[in-house]
Amino acid sequence: MFTGLSLDQAPPFEAPLRFFLSAPLFGAAAGVFILFFASAGYLLSPDTLVIVHLYTLGFLGMVMIGALQQMLPVLAGVKLPRPLPLSAIIHTALIIGTISLCLSFYGKEIFAAIAAIALSVALIGFGTVTLYELFRADFSSATVSAMRLALVSLLITAIAGVILLLILNGYLETDFQKTLLIHAAAGLFGWISILIAGVSYQVIPMFYVTSEFPAPLKKSFHLVLFLSLIVISIPSMVFNNHLALLAPLFLVAFFALASFKLFQNRKRKITEPTIEFWYLSIGSILAALLDGIWYALYPTDGALWIAGVLIIYGFVVSLIIGMLYKIVPFLSWFHLSSKGVFDIPTMKEMIDQKWAKIHLYLHIVTLILLLTSFYYEPLFKPAGLAMIIENLILLKNLLGAAKIYFAKKDEKGFEFPPPNI
């Protein structure tokens, strides 16, 4: 009993950091790809699939897996075994898997095989290990229960993804559209949205000094969202209708509104870039819902493109950037402070707020260019360029915080990694 909280309950900084620093590199890669190679205007072209997966796997997957490793000890008293080797394996597999997957969209079977194996190791491996640890947790909470459902959704997303790869390469004859629907729904509304909700339950009231989410919402939201995914998966098998996605979209938008209400009444009045990133995220999911309703009335490919951009780049990426700006400087500070270093710069000195703000504006520009490029193609290349710059700024900001950690670490000569790893 009570083995979760030990002296070394936080994994070494290096374990999540490699994930956090990889994210902007994949984001910038997506920008380079758009700028030099991709063409706009198609929903399911290989080009679009590459851009989507560079972001969902390379950017979002990286940050979410890194952050989960960090949060599990704090939120659930769960520590993953051997954090440094584990994170090295998952991280490497995720990089290889993401790159191979992108190459496989251009018809190279060998890359499809490598992607299937590497992504299974990264996602199914991480998902299974973490789920196992979460079910052994001493205590449960709304957040822990949401994390479990998010991880189950991750497994479904990954398995459906591997099946899609097999279909694309002629090894399976299962219906592509239906599997795609399950893959996208479980990924965006299960793994990503349920995890966001579960973490928000804790993080919004605490970091911004707001009231709690209403108890019934905390108790049931993640369950209802997960159930909605199961329910829509069944008729979609029969009707094959992606309008079914409106149900989870509506739920997530509802949750975003509930978060907005908390932010509005927060006691901590100070406005900082992370809150603005959060507001952008909330605004995007609400806009996505309107767009979804528009699509229900007048189905066009353009409306689907807009929904995709609003959900991935507007709703999720914005929120994740905001969180990175809190997590990375804090961890840098925390690990130094735990080692007894006292002359550490404060969180605001680690990342220049001005540069975080510039990033916010550039992120909004990229978002608008991406949204409009489906209708006006000349804006697509500028979107790629803005994406590159935005990610380089993110990288610079995160590296700034990380460098302070490594400089102090060298200066004080810590024994690192800790001997018990």
Added chain:
Amino acid sequence: MSIKEYMTHDHRECDNLYAPLEEALNGGDFEKALELFVPFKEAMLRHFAMEEEVLFPKMEEFIGSGEGPIYVMKMEHAQIKSIIDQLGEAIEKRDQQKALGLGETFMIMTQQHNMKEEQILYNMAEQLPMDKEAILQQMKEVKA
């Protein structure tokens, strides 16, 4: 009221004392900030004292001392106290940027600490075969 409820509520009370202090700092009102800093610091120290003088020693009777979870919590208390002291100095020196930066550091450090206590440590306290009523009463009597 359980130990968990009481202490969780006390965490929120401390947050509520911090929020207006930060607002004053953000607006550059150092007189007001200095005024608000006193009850804030007092509430924080009282919370630590309730744990370190009453709750933790009782818990250690059951789970032992050493480098366990309670040791980690005490270390984090020391880290938080150090930030609070630096924050007080920055306010006295009227260094707005430093004070706001320390405030943000204080906030995130404290919140992740509170999460551990609320998610894990207080649940642990509730499960141990201790006289919780008496402990709660003793904690309420602690002065900063």
